[in-house]
Amino acid sequence: MPSSAAASCAADANVAADEELRLASRRLPDGLWQTDIAVPAIHCGGCIRRVETELGKLDLVRRVRVNLASRRASVLWQDAATPPPLLHALSAIGYEAHLHEESKDTTDPERRRLLRALAVAAFASSNIMLFSVGVWAGADAQTRDLFHALSGGVALPTLLYSGRIFFLSAWAALRHGRTNMDVPISIGIILAFALSFYETLTSGPHAYFDAAISLVLFLLIGRTLDHVMRDKARSAVLGLARIxxxxxxxxxxxxxxxxxxxxxxxxxxxxxxxxxxxxxxxxxxxxxxxxxxxxxxxxxxxxxxxxxxxxxxxxxxxxxxxxxxxxxxxxxxxxLAEMTRMMEAAEAGRGTYRRIADRASSLYAPLVHAGAALSFLGWILASGDPHHALTVAIAVLIVTCPCALGLAVPMVQVVAAKRLFEAGVMVRDGGALERLAEVDRAVFDKTGTLTEGTMRIDETMSGVGPALAIAAAIAVHSSHPYSRAIAALAMADAPALAAGQVREEPGNGLEAEIDGQVYRLGRASWALPRSAAGQQGTILARDGVAIARFRFEQPLRRGAVAAVSALREMGIAAEIVSGDAPEPVAEVADALALPACADVTPAGKTQRIAALRAAGYKVVMIGDGLNDAPALSAAHASIAPASAAEVGRNAADIVFLHDDLAAVPLALATARRAAVLIRQNFVLAIGYNLVAVPIAVFGYLTPLLAAIAMSSSSLIVVVNALRFDAPSYRGAKQRPAPRGRPAGVGIAR
Amino acid sequence: MSALYLIPTALVIGGIGLWAFMWSLGSGQYEDLDGAAERILFEDDGPG
Known part of the structure; x- marks a missing residue:
């Protein structure tokens, strides 16, 4: 009987971990599962080899493929009662690893569609530009007409293929009685094409085929970058339901x-x-x-x-x-149902944030149309020549097409996200960066966020020598976090114990019989039935006599002190809101000099966020637990460590992969820097319009001028975004070399 | 009259480039740009 109890304990050891692995995996046909693992420390060919060989050696694993660019390993494994210990195998060779759930949608059809349209537009615009250079260089009338006709021949299919992305979106908006950025774009492109077609037929001097197609090209670049930074439809509620x-x-x-x-x-x-x-x-x-x-x-x-x-x-x-x-x-x-309702409410509430680019575009369309209409009317009144008035109005539409505007935001966000990724911080969408830049208040969870999610043995209290080895040998047989911390001390001379020799007494500890002596590892009152008075901590006792004592502490996460003081320098007041008991919370709060609330329920955390928001603060929530998930969803922006529960990771906007809490000020500083660059880009894009629109309105715009103005404004915005220099914090930018875990301190959760 | 054959040539060469890009996109060659650079240094025949 004792043996079966011990065996079932050993089997339970990783119940929670296995469950989470399955939740984060995707089921494929033929009983295969695919799991994507984020391994932030992968950085060279050698890492690829080691990770692929090491994981490939595991039973059940069918295929391993490391993606160096995204620092991920994709593993195919055969279904079985227990999944292969993927994360454990990686941590054994010194790579910290986390389950990675959002890569479930590996194929993104919309992205492919945009890339194809982009490729076609790039091909067509380069060829049309060749013809246009010939025309600008002063081709005679006959050659010019031929080149115009050829340009039109290339432009028409491109317009249909690449332009449909804008046309379809504009049509969908119009049909529902709304207007969006794509309506003026589509009108501009179609009118530019129609005018050029007319010019070509009547052997006119000015055809804008090159302008129309370069417009499509630049707009598609902006659109593709924007799509990369779009909020992927994600819902932490789903994960909660699956739990x-x-x-x-x-x-x-x-x-x-x-x-x-x-x-x-x-x-x-x-x-x-x-x-x-x-x-x-x-x-x-x-x-x-x-x-x-x-x-x-x-x-x-x-x-x-x-x-x-x-x-x-x-x-x-x-x-x-x-x-x-x-x-x-x-x-x-x-x-659980209550939690789900809270999360749904929080996620619905967050949907009200409108991204900067969307707000800009709602102002943009009416302005452009009014400008074009006014120049048409003005020229009709001034010259009475409808053809000329129409030409000018179309020129205004062409020149105001929001190429630079469309690149202004996503270009900065893509660069910022890349800089953050290099520092081990993953951004879910561009909107998160915008919201993060507005934050003026931070709320921290304690366990697993400010402190490590692992136990550490207080070295001064631990026993020495053989007693420690015995404790480790016994502790291997339990999944209790204390046991696992002791088991991590395991050394070479530890006696190997058969499962049958160890019995777990729930709530008290472990009992083992070695060489006729009964060892107990656990609660003092149980391990020392005769002399428990005054004894604290976890005791290893031989026949009722204490031979070693362990005390556990949860160490502060690396960089916690520096991160909190960096936030203070940025003018962000922080506080701790924890579900833990008052004493341990007070301890951490004192160490970091932060105000704190203890014993807070998940609903209480959400209420705290709501109260701060009502007081006019924009709150960033930093938390990892399932109990933080509603608060993460409710906050203006949210950050979670990669060690967080799946639901927590899903609810957060930003996930940091390394242990160091410096990622939090780094993310905030990067977001603020991005906001500055975005504002600069808007100024540049608007400044371009201030120069170009008068030229068009007064009828001096030629296809050559249009091409130069549009390309240079887009390039200036892109170059400005590339100026991005990520603010650096100690520790956050160094690329940590894969390191072995020092024995005895810290164990993976 | 060199334009008579230069123009079609330019279009065809451009078209080949376009086709090559579409093909490489479709066959997943942009999935891991950094990894591909490292993998050519492996001595075995690559992943199974």
Whole structure:
């Protein structure tokens, strides 16, 4: 009996990790799964080799392909009861790795469509430009007409193929009685083409085929960059829903035990939970003892004990032993459903942010159309020549086409995102950078954000020599975070223990028999039944006598102090809002000199954010836990470490891959720098219009002038964006070499 | 009258470039630009 209990404990060791791996993977036909792993430390050919060979050696793994540009490994593996230990294998060779869920949409049809349209436009514009140079160089009338005709022949299919991206979008907007940036663009392009066609037929001197196609080209460049920075449709709610149990064994009023779907579990029913199952609905423990992973509720990684009478929240993971519980709420009234509702509300609320480019374009269309209409009217009144008036009006439309404007924002954001990616910070969309630049208040979660999500043994308290080796050998058999921290000390002379020799007592600790002596590793009151008084921490006892003592601390995350003081210098007031108990929160708050609230529920965090917003602050939320997810969604901008739970990563705008918290001020400073460059770009683009529009209005615009003005304005905006120099912070920009994990300090969650 | 054959030649060469780009895009050659540069240094026959 003890042996089977120990075996089931060992099997539970990674229940939560396996579950998350599956959630982040994509199911393919033939029982294969594809998992994408972000490995930020990959930086050379040698890394590619090591990661591919090392992962390829694992059982079940069918194919590994590393992408150096995106620092990701894509793994195909055969389905089995337990997925291959991918992350563990990587950390064993010194690469920190994180599951990467958003790459699920690897093929982006819209991006391909834009790239193809871009390629066609580039081809056509370069060829038409060749003809145009000939015309500008002073070709005689006959050659000019021939070149115009040839240009038209190349321009027409291009217009249909590449231009349709704007035409379709404009048509869709018009049909719904709205107008967007694509309406003036489409009108401008079509009129420019129509005028040039007329000129060609009547052997006129000015054809704007080159202008029309270069317009399409520049606009498509801007559009493609913009698409790269668009908010990918993502919802953390989905991840939250997947965490919930699908069903559980429950006995109804008639006493029949059945596997029932969650929706059918009514208050009053008794639910039987095996180790490794998630609590389906809120309830009370009736019988059994176990450890619970309450990360969803409190964000804490340390499991809490469940004994009869313990209150359970839906979504909590039962770790070590079977328990029976009485349901106290239906699924729709349970904690998890409440969380889901909060997230949905938060995500809907965030949708109201309008991106800078969208706001600019809503001003733009009426101005351009008014300008073109006024010049038409003006020239009709002044000269009475409708052909000339129309030519001028079309010239105004051509010259005001928002090429530089379309490049102004996305170009800066793409460069900023690239700089941040090089520093190990991933940006979800360009809008996040815009929102981040406005932030003037920061709210931190504690566990896993300001502190590391791992336990560290307080060195001064630990025993020495053989006792430590025995403790490590025993601790290997448990998934409790304390045990795993001790197990990380494992050294060469540790005796290997068969699973049958170790027994786990939920809530108390581990017991092992070695050479006829009984060792207990765990709570002092249990390990030392006779002399527990005054003893604290975790004890290793031999036959009831303490031989080693361990105390655990959660160290501050690297760079936490520097990050907080950097925020202070930037004028951003920070605070801690944690689900943890007051004492540990106060400890961290003192170390960082930040105000703090403890014992805050997920709803309380969201309320805190709402209160700050009501007071006029723009809040950035930095958190990692499931319990932070609604607050991450509700905040003006949000940042999560890559070690965060899947739901947290999904809810956040920005995910930083390295341990160092310097990523937070770096992201904020980069966003602010990007905002400055975007404003400069707007000034440049508007300044260009101030010069070019009068030329067009007074009828001096020629195709040559149009080509020069449009290209140079776009180039100036691009060059200005490339001036981007990422503000640097100590530690954040260095590329950390893959390093082995020092024994004894810190273990992966 | 060199234009008679220069113009079609320019268009055809441009067209070949366009086709080559479309093909490389379709066959996933832009998926990992940095990795491809490193992989040519591997001695074996590349990934299986």
């Amino acid at each position: 919930g149990a699908r069903g559980a064994l429950a006995s109804g009023p008639d006493g029949v035990v059945l596997y029932r779907p969650v929706a059918e579990i009514a208050p009053g029913m008794t639910v039987h939970l095996a180790a490794g199952e998630r609590v389906p609905v809120d309830g009370l423990v009736l019988s059994g003892r176990s450890q619970l992973d309450c990360a969803l509720v409190t964000g804490e990684t340390i499991p809490i004990s469940a004994v009869p009478g313990t209150r359970l929240s839906a979504g909590t993971l039962n770790l070590t032993g079977p328990i029976d519980m009485r349901a106290t709420a239906a699924a729709k009234d349970s904690f």
